[in-house]
Amino acid sequence: MCGNRVEELxxxxxxxxxxxxxxxxxxVECKxxxxxxxxxxxxxxxxxxxxxxEQTSTETIQSPEADEATKTEAAEEEDNTEESDSDIIVA
Known part of the structure; x- marks a missing residue:
């Protein structure tokens, strides 16, 4: 029974x-x-x-491939933030 609950979670x-x-x-796309x-x-x-x-405007003119790389970097940064937040224990 416990195994099913773990799998569901x-x-x-x-x-x-x-x-x-x-x-x-x-x-990221909205920004x-x-x-x-x-x-x-x-x-x-x-x-x-x-x-x-000016730097931002040149970044938005980049190719779609560069845009995908930006999205990936933002997602990775978000993942890193989530991982560090999971170490915090609130009592």
Missing amino acids: EARVQELEASVEGLTDEL VRLRELENAVDDELGFVPETES
Whole structure:
């Protein structure tokens, strides 16, 4: 009986991890789209982009392969954060 419960919990953890990865990807895509929109509005209003914004705008123009690498890096960073958070025990 205990074995089934463990298997159910492991399956649920895998489902939740997949959900987190999917949501992380969506968040990264939304941030990229938001930056693009902000840059477009700034251009229309004639604002001069800051140094960091210039780097961001060149990153958003990169190829789809580079975009996938960015998403992967963001997901890995999220995974690393989750792993370090799991070490914290709240009493």
